Amino acid sequence: MLLQLLNGVAAATAVTLRLTVYYFVRWLPLGPRYLPIIYANFSAWIVCYLVAVAAQPKHSRKTSSLGAKLLTLLVGWYDRTHVVTSIWTFLINVFALLFALDFVYRAEILGSGNGVEFSRLGYVDDNSARIVIRHSEISQIFYQASGQSKWLNGPVATSTPESDFVSTLVLTGLERDTSYNYHTNTSLAGSFRTSSSSPKKWSLATSSCIKPGFPYNPAGSELRIPGLEHLSSHVTKSSIDMVLFLGDFIYIDLPARFGFSNEHYRNAYRQVYASPSWTQELQNTPWIHMYDDHEITNDWAANETGLWTDAMEPYFAYHHGGNPEPLAEKATYYTFKKGDVAFFVMDTRRYRSPEDVEDGPGKTMLGESQRKALEHWLRTERGWKMVVSSVPFTRNWRGPESIDSWAGYLWERQQLLEVMWATDGVVILSGDRHEHATTEFPSPDGKKSVVEFSTSPLSQFFQPFDRQYRQIEVTDIELFSHPYGVSKFGVLKFDTTSRKTWHLDFELIVDGKGIWNKRISLER
Numbered sequence: 001m002l003l004q005l006l007n008g009v010a011a012a013t014a015v016t017l018r019l020t021v022y023y024f025v026r027w028l029p030l031g032p033r034y035l036p037i038i039y040a041n042f043s044a045w046i047v048c049y050l051v052a053v054a055a056q057p058k059h060s061r062k063t064s065s066l067g068a069k070l071l072t073l074l075v076g077w078y079d080r081t082h083v084v085t086s087i088w089t090f091l092i093n094v095f096a097l098l099f100a101l102d103f104v105y106r107a108e109i110l111g112s113g114n115g116v117e118f119s120r121l122g123y124v125d126d127n128s129a130r131i132v133i134r135h136s137e138i139s140q141i142f143y144q145a146s147g148q149s150k151w152l153n154g155p156v157a158t159s160t161p162e163s164d165f166v167s168t169l170v171l172t173g174l175e176r177d178t179s180y181n182y183h184t185n186t187s188l189a190g191s192f193r194t195s196s197s198s199p200k201k202w203s204l205a206t207s208s209c210i211k212p213g214f215p216y217n218p219a220g221s222e223l224r225i226p227g228l229e230h231l232s233s234h235v236t237k238s239s240i241d242m243v244l245f246l247g248d249f250i251y252i253d254l255p256a257r258f259g260f261s262n263e264h265y266r267n268a269y270r271q272v273y274a275s276p277s278w279t280q281e282l283q284n285t286p287w288i289h290m291y292d293d294h295e296i297t298n299d300w301a302a303n304e305t306g307l308w309t310d311a312m313e314p315y316f317a318y319h320h321g322g323n324p325e326p327l328a329e330k331a332t333y334y335t336f337k338k339g340d341v342a343f344f345v346m347d348t349r350r351y352r353s354p355e356d357v358e359d360g361p362g363k364t365m366l367g368e369s370q371r372k373a374l375e376h377w378l379r380t381e382r383g384w385k386m387v388v389s390s391v392p393f394t395r396n397w398r399g400p401e402s403i404d405s406w407a408g409y410l411w412e413r414q415q416l417l418e419v420m421w422a423t424d425g426v427v428i429l430s431g432d433r434h435e436h437a438t439t440e441f442p443s444p445d446g447k448k449s450v451v452e453f454s455t456s457p458l459s460q461f462f463q464p465f466d467r468q469y470r471q472i473e474v475t476d477i478e479l480f481s482h483p484y485g486v487s488k489f490g491v492l493k494f495d496t497t498s499r500k501t502w503h504l505d506f507e508l509i510v511d512g513k514g515i516w517n518k519r520i521s522l523e524r
Contacts, residue, residue: 025216113270122322168321207489208431209457227459247292
């Protein structure tokens with residue numbers, strides 16, 4: 001009777017352990033949710049194993065035939081007599097636990113990235129370029145226009161531990177529509193091309209959310225980022241002019257949080273930049289960044305605190321310095337323009353009211369100064385107007401975390417929509433939800449509409465079974481949604497060559513393949 005009971009418990013815990021580990025490392029890396037289940041089931045199983053070995057009669061420990069031995073070896077716990085003592089079962093369950101531990105801890109132990117050295121492009125316009133470098137030694141940059149023999153002296157990067165040895169160097173006085181090469185005295189090198197004064201046809205890629213080492217592969221690098229590889233292939237093939245990254249560049253709290261110090265946040269940035277998935281093509285493509293909650297902690301809505309300061313210090317060093325100039329001193333929102341396309345990149349975390357505040361005039365996601373700046377920009381800017389939000393503007397995403405997006409700030413959202421409907425050419429770009437959805441917001445009279453392209457993750461999990469995007473209200477009209485794929489990014493191609501009609505073509509890329517297109521036109 002005891003052995004039968006132990007066999008039943010062992011069978012149940014073994015199955016639960018294996019399924020949970022696979023789901024955790026390959027589908028949904030939520031350590032706080034699944035690690036306790038993994039540990040509990042392994043503990044229960046190993047106790048059953050040890051008790052059964054001690055309690056099993058001597059004659060039952062012998063396998064009577066070669067066929068029975070093979071059956072025990074191949075299918076383990078299916079053998080009712082030898083469930084808990086099967087060597088095969090033992091190895092599978094132990095390796096399942098080891099895979100989970102390897103997934104959680106290998107990057108933290110082996111992939112610190114302390115020695116990572118890199119250079120990448122930040123914002124590039126028609127006469128300047130920002131180059132972000134990380135090197136433990138003081139670096140001077142030298143640059144030249146393609147075809148020229150003379151190297152010009154550029155600025156010097158001051159390498160200090162306080163900035164984690166990261167500096168942003170700004171090259172100015174460049175010729176427009178010109179290719180340049182650069183190198184430093186510390187052997188970092190790259191190239192870029194300045195913009196023309198008013199480009200009429202150009203493109204950008206947009207997405208958010210990166211986690212190195214996911215989906216887990218025990219034989220692969222703990223810092224591999226498959227989404228970067230897909231993006232690099234597309235950049236090379238389609239000549240993408242810019243990457244607009246919408247936040248969650250690091251996941252400080254997944255699959256497990258190792259601490260809250262400034263060093264923990266720095267280490268997370270170093271791990272991403274130490275990934276072998278980066279290519280020269282990606283580093284030679286301008287990247288513009290914003291941040292979201294996982295650069296701090298999940299669903300952050302607490303304004304500036306000690307944690308915010310520790311978390312944002314590496315963001316300012318690694319990303320903010322490479323962005324266009326902010327609209328106000330020490331602000332984290334900014335605008336920029338490329339040809340006939342203007343961008344307002346919002347900060348949806350730093351200035352927001354707590355989510356549990358009652359919605360209304362007293363609740364804000366942007367703060368008064370940022371909202372007024374956005375409204376002024378919408379009223380005065382001409383041409384395409386890209387409003388960039390780290391969290392979705394639509395309220396079609398349901399579920400317990402929906403109030404973290406604009407669904408929790410509907411009064412302020414309505415004020416912005418009314419200003420958007422009063423102009424033309426407004427498009428919203430967002431990420432965060434690990435899915436894609438294209439949503440239309442028609443004005444009450446049906447004469448104007450705003451479209452949102454919400455796309456993520458670049459390289460992270462998606463919810464395999466829980467579908468939360470659903471249209472209910474007539475204010476948010478679903479045009480297309482696609483939840484599947486661990487790598488999703490959107491490509492926007494702008495064409496403003498015509499005097500009468502401008503076009504914006506959007507393409508959704510999932511796991512490296514284009515699956516959907518949408519054209520929006522703007523009549524001039």
